[in-house]
Amino acid sequence: MRMTEDGRLAVSYNGTPAYDIIWEQNFEGIAAEIERIGLAGRRFCIVTDSNVAPFHLDALKKAIAPAALKVTEYVFPAGEASKNLDTVKGVYTHLIEEAYERKDCLIALGGGVVGDLTGYTAATYLRGIRFIQVPTTLLSMVDSSIGGKTGVDFDRYKNMVGAFHQPSLVYMNLNTLLTLSAREYLSGMGEIIKHGLIKDKDYYEWLSANREGILAREYRTLLTMIRESCDIKRGVVERDPKEAGERALLNFGHTLGHAVEKLKDLKLLHGECVAIGMAAASEISWRKGFLSKEEYEGIVRVIESFSLPVTVSGIDAQDVVETAGHDKKMEGGKWKFILLERIGNAIIDRTVTREDAKAAAMNVIR
Ligand SMILES: NC(=O)c1ccc[n+]([C@@H]2O[C@H](COP(=O)([O-])OP(=O)(O)OC[C@H]3O[C@@H](n4cnc5c(N)ncnc54)[C@H](O)[C@@H]3O)[C@@H](O)[C@H]2O)c1
Numbered sequence: 001m002r003m004t005e006d007g008r009l010a011v012s013y014n015g016t017p018a019y020d021i022i023w024e025q026n027f028e029g030i031a032a033e034i035e036r037i038g039l040a041g042r043r044f045c046i047v048t049d050s051n052v053a054p055f056h057l058d059a060l061k062k063a064i065a066p067a068a069l070k071v072t073e074y075v076f077p078a079g080e081a082s083k084n085l086d087t088v089k090g091v092y093t094h095l096i097e098e099a100y101e102r103k104d105c106l107i108a109l110g111g112g113v114v115g116d117l118t119g120y121t122a123a124t125y126l127r128g129i130r131f132i133q134v135p136t137t138l139l140s141m142v143d144s145s146i147g148g149k150t151g152v153d154f155d156r157y158k159n160m161v162g163a164f165h166q167p168s169l170v171y172m173n174l175n176t177l178l179t180l181s182a183r184e185y186l187s188g189m190g191e192i193i194k195h196g197l198i199k200d201k202d203y204y205e206w207l208s209a210n211r212e213g214i215l216a217r218e219y220r221t222l223l224t225m226i227r228e229s230c231d232i233k234r235g236v237v238e239r240d241p242k243e244a245g246e247r248a249l250l251n252f253g254h255t256l257g258h259a260v261e262k263l264k265d266l267k268l269l270h271g272e273c274v275a276i277g278m279a280a281a282s283e284i285s286w287r288k289g290f291l292s293k294e295e296y297e298g299i300v301r302v303i304e305s306f307s308l309p310v311t312v313s314g315i316d317a318q319d320v321v322e323t324a325g326h327d328k329k330m331e332g333g334k335w336k337f338i339l340l341e342r343i344g345n346a347i348i349d350r351t352v353t354r355e356d357a358k359a360a361a362m363n364v365i366r
């Protein structure tokens with residue numbers, strides 16, 4: 001762990017400084033940041049969803065006003081079902097009616113659904129305008145708001161249409177997490193535990209040791225944790241901006257996790273499925289001789305200590321393996337499986353067989 005005390009982290013894209021991540025306890029600093037990046041005096045459209053708007057839209061609008069020519073809003077119904085081209089069309093229409101130009105800016109206020117959809121709209125409106133990420137879920141703070149992957153779902157295919165489009169700023173008001181449901185908050189912990197497991201053993205141990213402060217959403221603890229996780233994600237996306245190699249390590253727990261997510265038809269949250277997938281992938285890591293049995297069991301205990309599931313019922317192991325086989329992480333007919341070579345170091349493994357995966361899936365199905 002670096003344990004920096006800064007409230008700011010610079011992120012590069014293809015070797016050049018691209019945008020800063022800011023951590024605050026309110027929205028008040030955003031006008032100054034907008035000025036700093038040269039966007040003062042533009043039009044700003046805040047895109048958000050129906051759950052987030054009642055809590056946080058007014059405060060953000062007020063904070064942006066001093067730096068804006070005009071602030072408008074586009075609110076769509078909350079949920080993954082809205083992450084599609086129809087909603088994008090709604091935003092385009094709003095932007096055209098309000099005379100948004102190339103130099104103007106979108107602001108994504110919300111979780112990963114809002115962030116992905118707003119980023120994609122910004123990537124395509126007038127061949128690309130700027131956008132700012134204001135993530136309000138734990139998952140979007142440590143994962144989806146960083147790295148420039150944007151997109152929407154198409155029919156039943158997730159993230160089928162998208163673009164790489166870097167934000168101009170990522171501004172996190174950590175107090176927005178206080179209105180998030182416990183279940184959504186804990187789901188974000190799935191990705192955070194993943195960060196420790198794949199990149200930093202000290203951080204993984206710190207998470208365990210600070211469990212109470214994390215569950216209580218104490219500000220200092222949140223700040224340390226979110227900063228650390230953002231820094232881990234930053235490092236990975238900087239070294240691999242277009243997902244050619246290292247970025248695959250972020251898929252630890254996702255190969256089987258995504259399959260569980262599909263088979264449970266979105267009854268489980270993403271982070272919950274990742275938790276189950278990490279338990280399964282850790283078991284394979286133990287069976288391959290990378291982890292000790294104690295380490296594997298310890299991982300399961302840590303996941304459970306954050307009230308995340310490590311087992312699932314009502315699905316079939318064979319279906320899990322087949323669904324995972326259709327996943328894009330399959331390369332040339334071979335599994336591209338992410339395992340833990342040790343705690344704090346993930347590797348891409350191409351030796352995991354369908355039988356290995358099925359045995360691991362059976363082990364997490366009750
Ligand atoms: N671009 C990427 O790199 C990337 C990475 C991971 C996930 N994703 C995407 O992110 C999405 C999931 O993101 P998510 O988990 O944030 O889901 P989400 O955006 O649906 O948010 C979860 C729920 O919490 C509500 N909410 C958000 N902030 C709130 C707050 N502060 N207070 C109260 N309620 C609040 C939302 O309205 C929603 O109901 C998926 O579509 C996934 O594909 C993208």
Ligand SMILES: [Zn+2]
Binds near residue numbers: 191254270274
């Ligand atoms: Zn994920």
